[in-house]
Amino acid sequence: VSALELRAVWSPALKNVSALFGPGLHVVVGQDSDGADDLIALCAGVRVPRRGQLLLDGRPPSASPSARRRIASLLPSENPDRRSSVRAWLNEVGQLHGFDAGRSHAELLPDVKLERAVASLSGVELRRLALALALGQPEPLLVALHDPLAAAQGDASDAVLQRILELARQAIVIVTTPSLLDARRLGGGVHVLDRGVLARQAAHAWPGAVTPGLDVWLAVDCDSPRELLAELCKSPDVEQTSYDARRAPRRLQLRGPDLARLAIAVSRAAVAARVEIQLLQVAAEDLDSVRGATAGLANAAYRAVQDARRPGEAGGEGNSGAASGGAGGNSKAAT
């Protein structure tokens, strides 16, 4: 079984990152300033760690051409030979990796003509083409993609998503993205990359996992928002409602502590008020909320450890109470 191992890796942005990634999809949520671009560059073998080791099946990608041939990558900025044509570029890369790159291009990017010069491609087209190349590899060991859903715009994003999930069945797929919405679309386990540190791991990218302790905002579009609002006010699971008749006459915004309970409350209220719901959407948290939640959790853990060290104080219950209270309190404060 293939494995990508990071042993105390340092780079300009990453700080002492250790992790073990097996086959499957791993979504890393973070911005380039957090080290997302460094992580992909290290995985692609175009950079060496300042300290520590990054090993793909025991070999560092930066020092093994055969390992790099089995790595499909999409960097933040792609810089191929700009003097050749798209066809020549695809052929040469395809030859190095041993696959027909023209076919993957046709599947994922049919609107770009093969006769065009690479220099005539825009930055967006270049990234899309590089994404098509990366996803076209038949049997990669590692797929490292920097914000692929942003690179694949429009209709192509569904095909890209499908191909990523397909690849994740056999290979290690690492995707970095600053968007929680994209992380939700991708699914899979989520790693939060915060200021160069893999701060925590969440089972999924929904609010309960990435922003524990923070309230959830739900947007509801319906045909009679006033009637729905009247019913929702009776529910104890709804903490706050917001309705702007001028700007969005069909939209309600609700806040509550738990997404599932909030959604059930909306369903019950809709049945009671006989309202037809057209859209139910969780408001996407931004990275700052995630960072706030991470800081809150870290603070709570720190307090719990401090409390446990203090002599003469109660252990078990008091500590866990402090931990949960700390997490909630701090994360709310951060928000």
Added chain:
Amino acid sequence: MNGSFGQGWRDARQALGWLWPTVSTLAALTCIALAALLEARAGGTSTGTRPNELRLLEGATFGLVVPLTSFALTARLDGRLERILAAYWPRHGADRRAYALGRLALCCVMVCAIGILGASLALGASNASAEPVPGVALGLLTGFWALTWVAAQAALSYAACFGLAQLIAGSWGRALFLLGDWFLGSSLGIAALPWPRAHVRALLGGAPVLGMNPLQASLCLLVLTLLGVTLYAQRVPR
């Protein structure tokens, strides 16, 4: 391996384009021609071919043009480690070491070509501007092939050393190597041993380092080149 070497060569050639080599060659030849003109005006025909020849070859061609061309060419090709690591073809599985050596090879060939052209011009200009002094032995420098050999050795050692300096310490490394070559390479003691200038001077008939004969100086240049290329290749991860 060969494909990666060729890819490095092609990438370096594309990075240079045609304008830079043309302009740098013209600038180098102009510099040598100007030096020859100044020599001719200052000495007339009284000093003879041999001293003129030595000054033009040792001073203008191998003392100024070859080191500065190597310096500028290495800067233009930007052979820093991070650039080589991020190169496109090695990322997709090409052998990075062979790729980097391909880039360095173009640098060596180009400096060599400019060195040979410059040395030929210097030789021709000194012969045209002054009469040979009777009784002065012209020795090694009279043969075109000998001159080509010296130019090739000088160019290879300079290109390899500048390439290594750039790889290790970027622009600062290059600048320090240039200064070290100018200042320490001009001496005759043990401090002059690791600098190409000292051995090129000895090969051209100038003062030798530690009393070495031309064959030993030539061997020293060869060792410098091999050492530079080996360390360069070792430092680039495959």
